[in-house]
Amino acid sequence: MRNLPVLIPILPLASAMLCLALSRINKNLGKYVVIGALTVSFASAIGLFVEVMRTGETIHYYMGGWKPPLGIEFVIDEMNAIILVAIAAVALFVCIYSQPFFSEKTRRLKRQKDNSNYADGTTWLEKGGFYALYALLSAGLLGMTITGDMFNLYVFLEIASISGYGLIALGGDKSVMASFRYLLLGTIAASFYLLAVAYMYSITGTLNMADMAMLLAAHKNSPNVFIAVSMLIIAFGIKMALFPLHGWQPDAYTYAHPAAAPLIAGLMSKAPALAMLRYMFYIIGVDSPYVAKALTVIGFLGACGIILGSVMANAQRDFRRMLAYSSVAQIGYIAVGLSLGNAYGIIAAVFHILIHAFMKSSLFMVIGAVRYRYDEVLISKLGGLNKHMPLTTVTLVIAALSMVGIPPTGGFFSKWYIIMGSLESGHYFYLVVLIVSSLLNAMYFFRVLETVFINKDAELEEVRPKGRFELPLQMLVPIVLFGIVIIAIGVLNAHIVADVLSLGLPEVLAI
Template sequence: MSLALHSPVFIVLLPLSASLLCLAFSRIHRKLGAYVVQLALFGALISSLVTMRHVLAEGTKSVHYWMGNWAPPIGIEFVVDPLNTAVACMITFLAFVISFYSKPFLENEDWLHYGGYFTLYGLLTVGLCGMTVTGDVFNMYVYLEIMSLSGYGLIALGGHKSMLAAFRYLLVGTIGASLYLIGIGYLYAMTGSLNMADISERIQPFVNTPLFAFVVACFLIAFGIKMALFPLHGWQPDSYTFSHPGAAGFISGCMSKVPAYAMLRYFFYVFGIHNTVMGALMNVLGIMGICGILIGSVMALAQYDFRRMLAYSSVAQLGYIAVGMAMGNIYGFIGAVLHLINHAFMKSSLFLVVGGIAYRFGEVNLYRLGGLNKKMPVSSIATVLAVLSMIGIPPTCGFFSKWYLMLGAFEGQQYIFIAVLVVSSLLNAIYYVRIVEQMFVQREASLTEIHDPETKLGMPLSMVIPIGVTGLAILILGIYSSSLVTNIVEVGLPEVLLK
């Protein structure tokens, strides 16, 4: 029982401690620091699962953990509910699994680069988990910066081109972080508190004021930049394309989803959507989501670099989450949350496949994948599952998030959203099916192997297993989608949607 009570803090504390010690252990032995970080990530995953079990067993909306036993609003607290523990489980699971995938890319690195990589990797997990479970607005800024700085580093480790991409992201990301910090300042000026639960009560007299509108705009732009929401996505294609291939699956899967969850948490749980300012914001968010879906899909269609196509596809998929929030009803909210979780696994799986292709053949041209189903069977099967999910074919998980989005649009009589979702699915089918066609139908491409495949599966087992696990997760999430909705999402619905 004691473990369950303190498990929320271990989600962050374990990877933080391991990351700070990683370089010291790596100096002793090149791989020792990596083992310490991986062990901590496994501990964080177990802590997330224990926390979820504890929250569900409590039967309450949320469980509060006071840091240092200082009561809020003076002290910092972690607030865990069924929804954010599910997101924490998603982050820690992907972080742990993908940590094994990273190792073949680091075999020729010295202790400093090997340990430095896993230090940044662990700190990225810390930032993502901290943003998810914190109940303090300034504490979220701290974790946002930890996430961003470690993300910049992992992107820069991808090579010469990645440095420019990381620098561009740093410049734009700093603007986003600054806007968030400015928003916090004005929020504190209005409410005199930094605690989210406290702010949600004290902010009500100000919800129709220009100052509140300014704060909301700051948060929209700040989180919009961090989640690569159109038209604030300019940094993202290069960052995803040129980031370190060992971390690209984790970066693409989680680094944009946590800011999306933070936006959802502020708008639905702290500010509420039933006021004039938030009503206008939902209209803006809907327009941004529609534009992101359509333009991201069209841009993905024009790419021949597999990684860049996936990057623009992410812009479109994040538009789905924005559209679900903009609907402002229960079905739209469920669809947004489901797609946030589902897309993390879909995009992680695809980027792991791309990294495997680049590792073995040194290129990722979409039109040179012929015969890959024979050379890399697990990767090809995972690609098929991810493609079916992206298009929205049952029983993969992508179908169910799109289904709830359709229901939300129908309930709100927002038929433009239905039309956009249908058109987007058709565009997804066009540019994703060509990948499957190349892999399974086109004749074998003459690719030069730059790494020995080591196994009959085409890659080292440390790369094959994460690809297989994330691909299988796409199917499992689809099959158990109703359980996820009933036991997690519906239990954690915000009060503003239940009125």
């Protein structure tokens, strides 16, 4: 029990190292090790969450027994405990979902008909490589969320980014270009982050987050803090695809490997968002004048992103690209929640990180499944999907309603808490933005639903035949499960907010 925290990032990391070697022996062995590792880290995340909720205390874990500020510290409070569970869950179930893309039986069929050339595991290197990268990405995201050390966060950020570049590049078509573009921007982001850490280190001499928070209290007005905060906005802004730093994101999400896209789109922008929240509210703190100004900027950018992302999403014909632009808008929600700087704002931001992870990954799983069966990604070709893939369509409808914000799906409640937060801080402007964006969301998601239900059945050519069910069970179960989770989070939101998130608020804002 005592060592649970370290298992969460270490197991996927270790499995990534083993995966390639084992894949050399047997093509499937590496995959099973990764799934096993992710299962254990999911279980540990749940164990930790239960532990934190039971004791009501923040768990501190010192790596190798070295106490901070010398050693690396893992910190699990209420807020990141629940996000850890979400990340581990998405990573595990998307991993299970990814398997049929690499199966022997369907590959031969694909050869004959399929036009897309994403990696399909012909060689042990391709298959092992995919799962190794996948495990690395999961480890990076989990590590970023759990760590209490600023430099350690940088390491995990880079692990996640580099494995992300690889997974995007495996997608075939134009993915290499998309990946390279992300690589350039991602490297800039990482450098800015490192510089920001250096500026803060130069005045305090510590890298531990809690330590830093304590020591920085004496330097609230230091120019170093000002520079650090501005650099953090750029660094995390790029990583979470905050408008106008989102340029890499639509291509990357669109062309990423279909088996990894749900994880990439669902989580890769969320872990940096949570890190940003940590820096602004827990490490530097809202009482710093620079943070207050930074929040205004973030809020404004978020609002612009909400509107522009939604407008751009309306203009897309490719379902994946539409989802990518919708992510720009959804990240805007998180940014606006953050920028409100009050309890409800932070709750809304974290709640949206949580729900959006499930919504976006389920939508990417749906389109991945359609691509798997019919090699189709255009919205206009989805007519009659409800007859071909009824259960998948149910999840599509639930996730779409959640994105629009129709109760009782989870998406509605992050909107509600943002409304509460913006009223509390007197920002009526965000209320208007929220209304407009809901309507824009409704426009493009109902367009999809309309196509599915009203359009004549598109002439879909089956790339892979129907088995006993509409999809292989490995794909169908995660898709249906996520649909249920979206509603469950909505129904249970009162508990999540009152019993979990509001306990993890920074002390100055506690309600």
